[in-house]
Amino acid sequence: MRKQDFEQTLQDKLAELDAQKQPERDLWPGIELALVKQQDDENNVRILNGRDGHIKQSDGHIKQSDGIGRWALLAAGIVMVALLSWKGLMPSEPMITGNDLVAALSAQHAEQKSALLVQYEGQTALTKNWQQQLVELDSAAQAIKKALENEPNNMALLKMLQSVHQQQINLIERVHSPKWSQI
Known part of the structure; x- marks a missing residue:
C-alpha cells in the first residue's frame, strides 16, 4: 500500500468512527x-x-x-x-582453638555445674540415681576429651563434648525441679 492510499484509508476510517463513543471505563x-x-x-x-x-x-x-x-x-x-x-x-581477636578451646569449654561447664549443684544443694532430688547418671556423663566427657587430644579441632567431637555438658546441666535441673512443675 502506498503512502497516499494509506493516508486516505486512515482518514476514511476516522470519519466513520462515532464521535460520541464513550470509553468503557473512566x-x-x-x-x-x-x-x-x-x-x-x-x-x-x-x-x-x-x-x-x-x-x-x-x-x-x-x-x-x-x-x-x-x-x-x-x-x-x-x-x-x-x-x-x-x-x-588488622589482627582481630585471636580465636581459641584446639586444646585451649577444650580447656575453656570444660572450665565454663565446671563453673556452671558447680553453681547449679550449690543452688540445688538443700533440695531433695526427684530420682535417687541422678548422681550415677552424672558420673556416667562425666566419663563420656573424659573419653571425648581424650579423643580431642589427638584431634583438637575436630568439630564433631567438640559438638559431642558440648552436648554431654548440656546433658549434665539438663539432668541437674530436671532432677531438682519442683514437683508441681512436672507433668
Whole structure:
C-alpha cells in the first residue's frame, strides 16, 4: 500500500468512527497517574543532577557533564576497597582453638555445674540415681576429651563434648525441679 492510499484509508476510517463513543471505563485515573509519574521522573532527574554526571537539557535530552561525578564515585570506590583491605589485614581477636578451646569449654561447664549443684544443694532430688547418671556423663566427657587430644579441632567431637555438658546441666535441673512443675 502506498503512502497516499494509506493516508486516505486512515482518514476514511476516522470519519466513520462515532464521535460520541464513550470509553468503557473512566480513563482519567490512568492519565493522572501517568502525568504524576512523568513529573516524579523529572524531579528525580533534577535531584540527581550533578551526582550522576548527567544533565537533562530543556529539550529532554541528556548530556554528559564534566565527569566530576564519575571521579567522585571512583575515589569513593577506591577508599572503600582500601578500608576493607586494611580491616582484613588488622589482627582481630585471636580465636581459641584446639586444646585451649577444650580447656575453656570444660572450665565454663565446671563453673556452671558447680553453681547449679550449690543452688540445688538443700533440695531433695526427684530420682535417687541422678548422681550415677552424672558420673556416667562425666566419663563420656573424659573419653571425648581424650579423643580431642589427638584431634583438637575436630568439630564433631567438640559438638559431642558440648552436648554431654548440656546433658549434665539438663539432668541437674530436671532432677531438682519442683514437683508441681512436672507433668
